[in-house]
Amino acid sequence: MKPFKYIKNLSLKSKSIVIFLFLAVMPIGAVSFLYYYQFNNILEQQVIDTSQRNLNAMQSNFLNLLNEVEDLSEYIIFNDEFNQYMTLDPDTADQEEISRLNRSLQAFLTFHITNNPYFNSITVTGNNRMVIHMGENIEQETEWKEKAGELDGSVLWSTHIIFIRDGRPKISRLSLCSGR
Structure with a gap:
C-alpha cells in the first residue's frame, strides 16, 4: 500500500500526468511498437520474396544462356562443314573448298552473334590449327x-x-x- 500512499500525496496535476501516461501514452507506445514490428516483418518478407523472384529469373536466364552455348557448341562439334574445315590439311586441301567452307561458317557465326546480344565473339580452333573468329577481340x-x-x-x-x-x-x- 505504500505506492498508493505516495500517489495520494501527489498534486492533482501530477496525478493527471500519471493517469495520462497509463491511459494514453503507454497504449499508444505499445500499439506503435506492434505496428512497427509487424510492418518491419512485412517489409522484410517482401524484400526476401522479391530477391527470390529476381534470383530465380537470373538463374533461368543463365540456364537458357548455357543451353544456347551448349546447342551452339554441339552444332559446331557435329556439323559436317565445321568438322571438315577443322580437320582438313591446309597444305593439301583445295583453296577454293577452304574458302567456301570459311564463308559458310563465317555466315553461321555472324548469324549467332547478331541474333544473340550476349555473344560478342566466337573463336573456334581446329585440330589442324585453322581458326575461325567472329566478333570483338x-x-x-x-x-x-x-x-x-x-x-x-x-x-x-x-x-x-x-x-x-x-x-x-x-x-x-x-x-x-x-x-x-
Whole structure:
C-alpha cells in the first residue's frame, strides 16, 4: 500500500500526468511498437520474396544462356562443314573448298552473334590449327585460352570484363573458354 500512499500525496496535476501516461501514452507506445514490428516483418518478407523472384529469373536466364552455348557448341562439334574445315590439311586441301567452307561458317557465326546480344565473339580452333573468329577481340583472351588448355577440355569462365566503347565503360561480360 505504500505506492498508493505516495500517489495520494501527489498534486492533482501530477496525478493527471500519471493517469495520462497509463491511459494514453503507454497504449499508444505499445500499439506503435506492434505496428512497427509487424510492418518491419512485412517489409522484410517482401524484400526476401522479391530477391527470390529476381534470383530465380537470373538463374533461368543463365540456364537458357548455357543451353544456347551448349546447342551452339554441339552444332559446331557435329556439323559436317565445321568438322571438315577443322580437320582438313591446309597444305593439301583445295583453296577454293577452304574458302567456301570459311564463308559458310563465317555466315553461321555472324548469324549467332547478331541474333544473340550476349555473344560478342566466337573463336573456334581446329585440330589442324585453322581458326575461325567472329566478333570483338578481347585483350585477355590469349591468357584464358592458355589456362583453358591446361584444364584439358574443361570449361573456364573468365572474370568480369568491362568493355570500353566511345571512351566510356559500357558493357560488362564474362568469357567462356574450353581447352580441347
